Amino acid sequence: MTLLETIGLVALICIVGRLGLFIYQLLCPVKVDVKKFGQWAVVTGSTDGIGKAYAIELAKRGLNIVLISRTKEKLEQVAKEIQGKYNNAQVKTIAFDFSKDGSSYSTIREGIRGLDIGVLINNVGMSYEYPETFDKIEESEKFVTNMIRCNVDSVANLTQMVLPDMIKKRSGLIVNVSSISGRRPSPLLGLYSGTKGFIDLFSRSLAAECVSRGVYVQSLCPGYVVSKLSGIRKASLIAPTPEKFVVSALDRVTLPFTTGYWTHELQEFFLSSLPEFVSSKLIMHVLSGVRAKALKKRSKTQ
Numbered sequence: 001m002t003l004l005e006t007i008g009l010v011a012l013i014c015i016v017g018r019l020g021l022f023i024y025q026l027l028c029p030v031k032v033d034v035k036k037f038g039q040w041a042v043v044t045g046s047t048d049g050i051g052k053a054y055a056i057e058l059a060k061r062g063l064n065i066v067l068i069s070r071t072k073e074k075l076e077q078v079a080k081e082i083q084g085k086y087n088n089a090q091v092k093t094i095a096f097d098f099s100k101d102g103s104s105y106s107t108i109r110e111g112i113r114g115l116d117i118g119v120l121i122n123n124v125g126m127s128y129e130y131p132e133t134f135d136k137i138e139e140s141e142k143f144v145t146n147m148i149r150c151n152v153d154s155v156a157n158l159t160q161m162v163l164p165d166m167i168k169k170r171s172g173l174i175v176n177v178s179s180i181s182g183r184r185p186s187p188l189l190g191l192y193s194g195t196k197g198f199i200d201l202f203s204r205s206l207a208a209e210c211v212s213r214g215v216y217v218q219s220l221c222p223g224y225v226v227s228k229l230s231g232i233r234k235a236s237l238i239a240p241t242p243e244k245f246v247v248s249a250l251d252r253v254t255l256p257f258t259t260g261y262w263t264h265e266l267q268e269f270f271l272s273s274l275p276e277f278v279s280s281k282l283i284m285h286v287l288s289g290v291r292a293k294a295l296k297k298r299s300k301t302q
């Protein structure tokens, strides 16, 4: 066999292997009884969108829930909604602003002390108002600090708080919500992409450290989901509702990395097959369109 033939064969084996794994993960969801991890789930950013859907679905599956979000009234409303639907579920609420100074993490530490925490969903996150080049972001100093605190510090701090006990009892699940934008450069969303990239690598590193000690850690990298943050109001094949998305993602919790939803898996597969300069150009083109629309809308309302 010539050198060229050998290279061709190795490349073919790699492509077939990747495709096989992709199809297997797409078609073979692994249903796990989340109650086996412990009695409580902690969900950050749990009064809207994906976080709220996780809180409700985990209560439905038999867990007590700690809701952590910024707005007290919304927390009380979601707690009421969960207890109205699943009256066996206990719900605790902690009002906490993750973009404020990190010294107050003791509020959360005190709030969850003594609870048998089996599941942590590190969901809280903020994004751009609209895609923009990094040099043109308004009030950029505040924006940078807030986004890093909210998207990065929250994940590392909450994980640090619950992981040692999970390891001790050899049981637990931590889902860290990254984004498909964290998998590769996303021009016009640079800081968001960077913070989500941190979550992706941090989670996959922990997954490898922890799996043999009974704890699953997952990097969850969704594409578009209907929510306030995405600005998408109508569900479609590409952008499911948070409820539909979460049911699908919970069927994949044992995977160290997933997008959580089948059309997002296809999107990720396609993007990861492209050379980086091509995917960056494509993303730049799409997001430039989103930016232009947002600026037009803004100028009309001003």
Ligand SMILES: NC(=O)c1ccc[n+]([C@@H]2O[C@H](COP(=O)([O-])OP(=O)(O)OC[C@H]3O[C@@H](n4cnc5c(N)ncnc54)[C@H](OP(=O)(O)O)[C@@H]3O)[C@@H](O)[C@H]2O)c1
Residues within 6 Å of the ligand: 044, 045, 046, 047, 048, 049, 050, 051, 068, 069, 070, 071, 072, 074, 096, 097, 098, 099, 100, 123, 124, 125, 126, 127, 150, 177, 178, 179, 180, 221, 222, 223, 224, 225, 226, 227, 228, 229, 230, 242
């Ligand atoms: N939606 C998508 O298309 C999409 C795609 C990929 C990844 N994601 C990721 O998924 C996660 C959830 O997004 P989402 O679309 O569900 O967002 P969302 O609908 O806007 O909900 C955000 C939640 O986080 C809370 N929150 C926001 N800032 C906070 C802060 N500083 N401190 C405490 N709580 C705060 C909000 O509570 P209050 O209302 O009380 O502030 C709300 O409960 C994020 O990490 C996001 O990056 C979303």
